[in-house]
Amino acid sequence: MRYSALSILKQAFAGNLGWKPAWREPEPKSHYDVIIVGGGGHGLATAYYLAKEFGIRNVAVIEKGYLGSGNVGRNTTIVRSNYMLPGNEPFYEFSLKLWEGLEQALNYNVMLSQRGIISLYHNDGQRDHYTRRGNAMMMEGVAAEQLDRETLKKMLPFLNFDHARFPIIGGLLQKRAGTARHDAVAWGFARGADRLGVDLIQNCEVTGIRRENGVVIGVETTKGFIGCNRLGLAAAGNSSRVGAMAGLKLPLESHVLQAFVTEGLKPCIDHVITYGAGHFYISQSDKGGLVFGAEIDGYSSYAQRGNLATAEHVMEEGVTMIPGLSRVRVLRSWGGVMDMSMDGSPIIDKTPIDNLYLNCGWCYGGFKATPASGFCFAHLIAKGESHHVARALRLDRFERGFPIDEAGAGTQPNLH
Amino acid sequence: MAYDYQAVHALDGMIGAIAERRANHLSVHRTMAIAMVLAGPGQTAEAAGILVSNGEFEARFSGPGEWLVLSQVHAPETLAAELSVRLGGFAFVVDQSHGRVVLTLSGPDAARILANGIAVDLHADAFPVGRAANVLCNHLSLNLVRTGDQSFDLVVMRSFAGALVDDLKVMARSHDLSVDFATR
């Protein structure tokens, strides 16, 4: 059923008893044209775009838990396209453009809020870096603004201008960046895909990848064997484990990133703000909670929970950036499993195995990429070649020597 | 032109001239002969044997085959040479008399103050007199040794000394601490 103000009105007078399920709960068919492993944001978006843009509707998304149970439901909801390197920037800008039409396309309010992201910098070297980044954005036609200290003082008077260990000297603003409601993204794509005929199969774990003559022909699951012509993996933090089922060894390590939310407050922070002297970032959700995080815990982990020392360090950075956070109380912390790649950038590519396609390496930045990741992965699966904005996101770029290393940190995943 | 170089302490101008010692006191040593001893590969036992405290040196554990050696007997200018002679081919010796600052924290709350920055269990049963360790104190590392029930030596990199003293003052916020140079 179509959602609208009218449908809400009509249903309200019917006691809200007439709402239909947002998606079906089908039993798996024996064979699909395409199977996507992973019912998170990227997997659901891929299925949606396969059906919507590339006319492939005989598609199943297989999810071991509930839809959206991975990182799409446990991130800090930031949407932006302020990248520096030519391998990344066009892709993320393509994504942001998709975001901007997503609510209408999906008939689902994902609450995109283009409130702007401000990346603070604290010394001349960082200013130069952000200048390079801002100019790279503008080369791609993406608006960026440099804010000096005085402008920042007016815009964000609560920042620590007087006592910070590392002084705030300016910031880079992308106005079109912002936040979106994370669960709604998963649900919107799920509902959209379902309406186009995609089977969303929850509580079904892939236990093996079946090959015949080296070619992938389907997956073994807890609900039995399901055949397919093409198989796409969008398993985020579990990519290495799923890849191993096909004998792949990937340039990934899984790490835990913590995120936090405070008690609900009346509006007090109107932008997304990132701290350049550390990794802290913060925004305020529409419900009033301040949503924030910083760096990964640093060790390999599949546990979806972090440790106190990292949490403390996050708060140290937070209060140093915004002293007035001190009396705000933190309600909850949680952790997501990040598929950290060797250069900090993602992979959307074919694999050396026929019919097997790979979407992984999103590190802690996968949420903003959701629409473009889905679109480009669908493009690759449908047409057998990369979408032009995703051409650099190759699996073999490491051995060929074309890393996309925004942080300049090299092949140590926990430094990206 | 006269070349009579006066050494400047890392904390000159930052501490000193207190009216009276408080219940807890942080005493900063002006000069101290300090050297790092690195045992040669496979020669840890030999070097350790030579370094056994004989009153002239105090060797504090820093890492396997590595000791921070302090001496009240030898001068900063001569300690490293003296150790080199004694250790011969068993170890490499590096003068650190200017690279480190030695502080003594003493008083009834000494362990409690340190617990505000150091994660190691400082209960006397767990960290007895004579125990030495490199530890993290808030965001900087130092060599800690218990010198008595209520006293600890802290040896810190020179460039961090000011930050450590600042931190210790904050750590001792509720514990009545005075800070001064040692009068030795």
Added chain:
Amino acid sequence: MASLISCPHCGTRPKEEFFIRGDANPVRPAPMATDEAWNDYVHLRVNPRGRIREHWQHVAGCRRWLVVERDNFTHEVFAVTDAAKAGEGAR
């Protein structure tokens, strides 16, 4: 783990004292090994869920590189060994 590591040289210490490098299993190939071997060493990781070996350095303590054997799902630590010793075992 993740909160405390028992350094074989220094005793039990908080995570903050350590720097973590990653998977301790890859062994640096011989200089003339194949390109594949080098790519594998520098870029590819098994990244299993469960028992792993990881390189941690006790930077704020003895500065030794350690091999921490742990479960990356339960965060249980099985053993912490000096990397030089662990290497001897492997050779």
Added chain:
Amino acid sequence: MSAFRLASGGLVDRSHTLRFTFDGASLTGHAGDTLASALLANDRLLLGRSFKYHRPRGIMTAGPSEPNGLVTVGSGARRDPNTKATVAELYDGLEARSQNRWPSLAYDIGAVNNLMSRFLSAGFYYKTFMWPAAFWEKVYEPLIRRAAGLGRTDLPRDPDAYEKSWAHCDLLVVGAGPAGLAAALVAARSGLRVILAEQDFVLGGALLSETAPVGGEPPYVFARRVVEELQNSPNVTLMPRTTVFGWYDDNVFGALERVQKDVAALDAAKPVERLWRIVAKHAILATGAEERPLVFGGNDRPGIMTASAVSTYANRFGVAAGKSVAIFTNGSSGYRTAQDLAARGVEIAVLIDSRAASGDVAPDGVRLVRGGSIVDTKGRQRVRAVVADRGGFEELIGCDAVAMSGGWSPVIHLACQRGGKPVWSEALQAFMAPEAGPALVTAGAAAGHYRLSECFDDGARKASAIVEAIGRQAVGIERPVIGEETDPSFTALWHVPGAKSKAFVDFQNDVHTGDLGLAVREGFGHVEHAKRYTTGGMATDQGKLGNINAIGILAGMRGVSPAEVGTTTFRPFYTPVSFGALAGTSVDGHAMPIRRSPLHGWAARNGAVFIDAGLWYRSSWFPKAGEKTWRESVDREVRTVRENAGLCDVSTLGKIEVFGPDAAEFLSRLYCNPVLKLPVGKARYGLMLREDGMVYDDGTVSRLGEDHFFVTTTTALAGGVLSHMEFAAQVLWPDLRVRFLSVSDQWAQMSIAGPKARAILQAVVEDDISNAAFPFLAARAVRLKGNLKARLFRISFSGELAYELAVPAGYGEAVADALMRAGAPHGICAYGVETLNVLRLEKGHVTHAELDGRVTPDDAGLGRMMGTSKPDFIGKRLSARFGLTAADRAQLVGLKVLEPEKDIRAGAHLLKDGAKPSTLNDQGWVSSACFSPTLGGHIALAFLKSGRERYGEKIVVWDQLRGVETFAEVCDPVFVDRENTKLMA
């Protein structure tokens, strides 16, 4: 005596009156009150408005699970929004305010949402606000944001201090109720190091509100005696006002101590809150059990509370919840509350038991309705009546408070924070803690043992087991004789059928049974989906009261058992913790340590302006009188160095001493350039790669002896390079006989650069440093006049005749002063990193502005340094990859501005003349730029595609971020003295 304060009883000190205000009204309470008990005593029932519908809400509990009684405490910069009145200790001068209402608590405009509620069903916002597209952000979202949220802050700087501390123990006991006290007592007498943490300001837990005599005395007296013994045990640390909020790996617990949240005038010497990291060998969770609300129509009206809260207010605080209390229960707990109220002379309007039959007996004279329920309530800002239903027969029963008891849930939050899933107990109709290993056990009510005697026994038994596990002899305790006990049995009742109005499940977030029904209908029946779709359990109480009922209701709707529905994930923090406490003292200037150079005092005396460089303060430039801008100073310093000489502090460079018979081989494998044949007494520029072939760091390598080297690193990567070397030595090549040590802090190091450098230095150095005796790249120990040992290196970053002189750190200032004196006749100046940057840029030397981790030696014009004939060095193999050797890689070039009135800044990009700006057309970027006083114009270093083939090309320097475009000529990156004549002079 205030309206609802009972004439006697309770643990409050009636002789000690405390004044406080609520929404500006002056009120009084007593020492020992919570804010909630004092407000109740004053008939202040209405405390705030709910989140979504802005319904009036009052206090519902007497503890940390409170969903409704949230107020803002304090004023100005000391304002604490969302403070739970039920745990806030009353103090003289406390100021409290209600929240989420406008213009006032009693008349709240937002309450219109309540009338609109049928349109505001769960998830309604996902289905609308999409048209027109621009309206979401301009109109709808601001409205939603303003309506949402509870407390208010404008983020003022916090005047108070916080502290963090570590504590270690054999046994941590969480909760000082009967089980916790018994456990602590056993462990204490057995000689364990014990920490007993309790969130309340009085230790005793349930004993404080129990009435059954313990050991023949009131239970609180017994508790006091135990606490006294513990207090006098040197091996026990009592932590009242301390909430253990998190259980982390390796049995590390996070706990929050409220040090000064109970006073109006703070002691500045103390923190306001303290964060404890408790490292516990063992822990016992004696966290008690939570009473569940009942889900019936109109169950959220002010005056409706849990039955145990009504008992606690009566017994512990001497406050009646109402003058006529209706009780609604599904088990024996309601009867106990009836007894408590009856004993204190409070009228009981009715006792309604949802069970048709039970052995429980109501107090004499109390009307008991068995098999009945409440289906609706009446009243506006306080409940005035309940609509009772029995077999379809409805009756309006007047009352001014309702005590509800829906059974009990053990508080197992901490035990589930590390991934263990709670286990459903059919017998107890509750989720129990999972098996958590030997280091953490639950005891007492938290383990499902609800009777007082069981709590004592369980706490003592579990502590004894731990004592023995540690290898000590357990000293037992004798359980006191306990009077009449009640066993809180109940029959689960997840929601009351036939509700006549909204029946709330999550009170703060206004989630009612209809919302859960809608979630299930729309396919959001998974417990996580239901939570996320309805927001049930996402409020500040994190579903402590409501989640269990939501699970029961979902189970009913889906036709499965609660075990199958399962719980959402328990995560820190048990109750919210302030940013301030978690950050502790590591904020502002203490966020990271400050490092000071040994020449800091010298630089300060010479008027330096300091700048942050990593953790260091470095001298940036040295303004002289009359110089108005930094450029004036820097231009002068540059000219002075090029014409005379200058002295610059370079002490912050990383310095590492390397020893051993294999030291040369080791360094040869670390650096990409040859090192093996470096002669003793010589220095060499060194370039380190990462294994992926990109440049990691650069510096110098000096050979001081056959087996003794001294290497320097950049300031930024001093620590990183040391770790990298340690990895190489300990992990990659443990067989190499090499040892090394960072000596960064031992040496003050200064650069003396300029044509007059030698003359100046020779005045201070004893040794002969003539060009013949001490040629370019000489490196060795020297003796200064005045008999000071030093090290001298003839290396140059500026392109001038230059030396770096290292002296023991303490002598740095004195030697710098001597050099300045010796240099005065030669016109020496002090210079800082800004000038250093201009000098090196003119000479085409790279820094981390160029070496940004994505650059190969060849990109930086250093390809010839690579020792390709060496069998191995870090980065050798992957340097040969196709992408790293591609011809169109960006290469280091120089740029000269062609329009003199324009400048170039780092971060600009490069375009071919006439090309349209696009990512595809992007030719490169500017890495460093400056005004060159030597050349009299703006110059830059840049990375340009195939740049070395393009010298002479006119290129567009595109800085759209600043709105500047300018033409520049591509040139060799070395702008001055390409023949190195000055260097060698």
